[in-house]
Amino acid sequence: MNHTIDLELISLTKRYGATVAVDAISYHFSAGTYACLLGPSGCGKSSTLRMIAGHETVSDGAITLGGRDISSLTPAKRGTAMMFQNYALFPHLSVLDNVAFSLTMKGVDKGKRHARAKELLELVDMTEMADRLPAQLSGGQQQRAALARALITEPEVLLLDEPLSALDPFLRIRMRAELKKLQRELGITFVHVTHGQDEALALADEIVVMNDAKIEQAGKTRSVFDAPKTAFVARFLGSHNVVAMPEGLVAVRSDALKVTGDTAAKLPGTITNIEYQGTHVALVAAIPGDQEVTALLSDKDFFDNPKNVGEAIGLDWEAEAAHALAG
Amino acid sequence: MKGRAVSRNRHLVGWVLASPLSLVLMTFLMAPIVMIVVVSFWGATEWSIYPAFQFDNYEFLLTSDVTYRVFLNTFKYAAITWACTLLIGFTVAYYLAFHIRSLTWQIALFLLCTIPFLTSNIIRMISWIPFLGRNGIANSTLISMGVIDEPLEWLLFSDFSVILAFVHLYTLFMVVPIFNTMMRIDKSLIEAAADGGASGWQTLWHVIVPLTKPGIMIGTIFVVALVMGDFITVRFMSGSQSANVGRMIQNDIGLLQYPSASATAVILLITVLMLIGMMLRFVDIRKEL
Numbered sequence: 001m002n003h004t005i006d007l008e009l010i011s012l013t014k015r016y017g018a019t020v021a022v023d024a025i026s027y028h029f030s031a032g033t034y035a036c037l038l039g040p041s042g043c044g045k046s047s048t049l050r051m052i053a054g055h056e057t058v059s060d061g062a063i064t065l066g067g068r069d070i071s072s073l074t075p076a077k078r079g080t081a082m083m084f085q086n087y088a089l090f091p092h093l094s095v096l097d098n099v100a101f102s103l104t105m106k107g108v109d110k111g112k113r114h115a116r117a118k119e120l121l122e123l124v125d126m127t128e129m130a131d132r133l134p135a136q137l138s139g140g141q142q143q144r145a146a147l148a149r150a151l152i153t154e155p156e157v158l159l160l161d162e163p164l165s166a167l168d169p170f171l172r173i174r175m176r177a178e179l180k181k182l183q184r185e186l187g188i189t190f191v192h193v194t195h196g197q198d199e200a201l202a203l204a205d206e207i208v209v210m211n212d213a214k215i216e217q218a219g220k221t222r223s224v225f226d227a228p229k230t231a232f233v234a235r236f237l238g239s240h241n242v243v244a245m246p247e248g249l250v251a252v253r254s255d256a257l258k259v260t261g262d263t264a265a266k267l268p269g270t271i272t273n274i275e276y277q278g279t280h281v282a283l284v285a286a287i288p289g290d291q292e293v294t295a296l297l298s299d300k301d302f303f304d305n306p307k308n309v310g311e312a313i314g315l316d317w318e319a320e321a322a323h324a325l326a327g
Numbered sequence: 328m329k330g331r332a333v334s335r336n337r338h339l340v341g342w343v344l345a346s347p348l349s350l351v352l353m354t355f356l357m358a359p360i361v362m363i364v365v366v367s368f369w370g371a372t373e374w375s376i377y378p379a380f381q382f383d384n385y386e387f388l389l390t391s392d393v394t395y396r397v398f399l400n401t402f403k404y405a406a407i408t409w410a411c412t413l414l415i416g417f418t419v420a421y422y423l424a425f426h427i428r429s430l431t432w433q434i435a436l437f438l439l440c441t442i443p444f445l446t447s448n449i450i451r452m453i454s455w456i457p458f459l460g461r462n463g464i465a466n467s468t469l470i471s472m473g474v475i476d477e478p479l480e481w482l483l484f485s486d487f488s489v490i491l492a493f494v495h496l497y498t499l500f501m502v503v504p505i506f507n508t509m510m511r512i513d514k515s516l517i518e519a520a521a522d523g524g525a526s527g528w529q530t531l532w533h534v535i536v537p538l539t540k541p542g543i544m545i546g547t548i549f550v551v552a553l554v555m556g557d558f559i560t561v562r563f564m565s566g567s568q569s570a571n572v573g574r575m576i577q578n579d580i581g582l583l584q585y586p587s588a589s590a591t592a593v594i595l596l597i598t599v600l601m602l603i604g605m606m607l608r609f610v611d612i613r614k615e616l
Contacts, residue, residue, distance in 0.1 A: 053518075053522065054521075054522075055518045055521070055522075074521065075518070075521045075522045076521065076522060076523065076524030076525075081522060082518070082519075082522050084515045084518070084519060085515075086513065086515060088513060088515040088516050088518065088519040089519075090516060090519070090520075090534060091538065092537045092538055101519075101520070101523045101525075101533075102522075102523035102524050102525075104533070105520075105523055105524045105525045105526075105529050105533070106524060149519075149523070150522070153522075153523065153524070
């Protein structure tokens with residue numbers, strides 16, 4: 001992998017008047033990584049992406065790509081390309097001309113740019129749609145056209161702003177598989193902004209969880225999911241219970257909780273709801289301190305030893321399954 | 328049985344609902360036009376007009392050299408006014424839509440543009456006269472600044488003053504539809520263009536202008552129709568020294584030559600409709616309506 005084209009954010013800051021949208025964040029994206037910026041709306045993830053793309057000025061700090069400071073360059077000179085949330089296809093141009101747009105701007109002659117655009121359309125499997133107008137395409141097709149248009153500039157980093165949010169759930173899962181496949185084939189860095197944790201977990205090699213203009217936690221997807229450092233990260237990633245214990249807040253994965261009949265377990269509880277989910281059964285239990293936890297049991301474990309709502313249970317877990325949380 | 332009654336009822340309701348507007352259009356649009364067309368075939372003497380079906384009015388009109396010169400002059404006014412209002416209108420709308428960031432300011436500045444329209448257009452027109460006159464503000468300022476020695480004669484009662492007044496009166500009709508269309512342009516398209524390496528001018532030419540075409544076309548129809556049908560501006564601002572088709576019709580009416588005036592009006596109507604028909608072939612404005 002070519003390490004000369006790593007993307008790095010160095011105490012990157014964005015201020016709008018008195019409000020700080022992005023507060024001195026630093027992160028290093030290795031070349032060829034699929035990275036997700038994950039967080040609730042208003043956490044600064046989109047501003048970060050737009051600063052990398054060059055559509056938002058940098059208030060402070062720097063962005064480097066391959067060791068060169070790109071924070072004051074025009075969007076086209078950065079070696080990045082952006083795919084917009086609503087795809088932003090030019091409504092008056094055919095798919096082919098949309099894809100060829102950047103070549104048209106460079107003054108490449110018609111034959112050459114159309115040939116190149118057709119190659120890109122081939123890559124995203126849109127060859128038959130070349131002559132259509134964007135309005136005549138479905139959501140998924142528009143997304144592919146937008147991808148082809150972004151990729152024709154041969155970017156080193158592709159920036160995706162909530163690319164799947166406009167699609168229906170079924171298509172979303174299909175398109176995310178295609179995004180991942182495309183990234184593997186091209187080997188370039190993808191930085192993908194999303195507020196959906198399932199999307200981030202499914203796609204990303206690395207995730208950057210943001211909250212309140214700061215990075216809460218970042219790193220390899222699995223290590224972040226396995227060991228959340230703050231209550232926010234544990235709650236936002238889901239599948240975790242945040243429990244106040246005498247020694248402080250801990251995060252325990254729902255599937256790491258064991259349900260026992262006896263009261264000698266770590267926590268006593270009362271079942272308040274049972275949800276059958278096919279492969280699993282989710283048990284919701286009230287525990288002391290007006291808290292609620294969810295235990296995810298495999299259907300086999302549950303039905304071997306069924307429980308009823310209102311039943312008193314004990315909740316237990318391995319010591320290493322619990323992660324102490326800060327804040 | 329019941330179904331048929333309901334469906335007949337539905338037809339009846341449809342006709343009843345459509346009738347008030349049809350009635351209004353029939354009475355105030357179609358009937359006058361039909362009347363003008365009918366009268367245009369009538370005959371006239373110096374002191375009377377009489378019903379007839381003859382082509383004398385049209386024959387006289389279409390064989391007269393004056394008609395062609397006046398029509399040509401009208402086209403000239405329309406073309407120059409169109410070019411000026413388009414340039415100013417596009418620039419103003421572009422500035423409002425893309426350079427003013429807050430919606431509040433956009434609305435405030437847009438309303439500012441409409442303030443002159445709170446007075447009658449005749450007053451706005453006449454107010455140019457003391458400004459442009461031989462001893463008017465413009466000339467005396469230029470003389471006192473030493474730019475010119477003699478007062479400029481072409482400032483007032485000339486084609487210049489006519490077109491100036493037209494541009495002043497009708498630019499807003501260009502600003503409004505263009506601004507409206509521009510406000511509908513998704514701002515991320517501009518960013519997408521920048522992402523594709525387009526310079527400011529390239530974005531303007533390849534993205535904004537094509538997407539603004541319907542607005543430009545609607546503004547064009549307004550301005551062309553207004554200038555082609557105008558007579559009062561030409562009369563005041565040219566000091567009765569230039570003529571357009573509107574003046575020709577007005578003259579005929581003054582001489583009680585209604586059939587001749589009607590014939591000219593019919594020709595003008597056909598010309599304007601043809602112009603607009605031609606424009607609509609180029610740009611589809613339906614999605615703007």
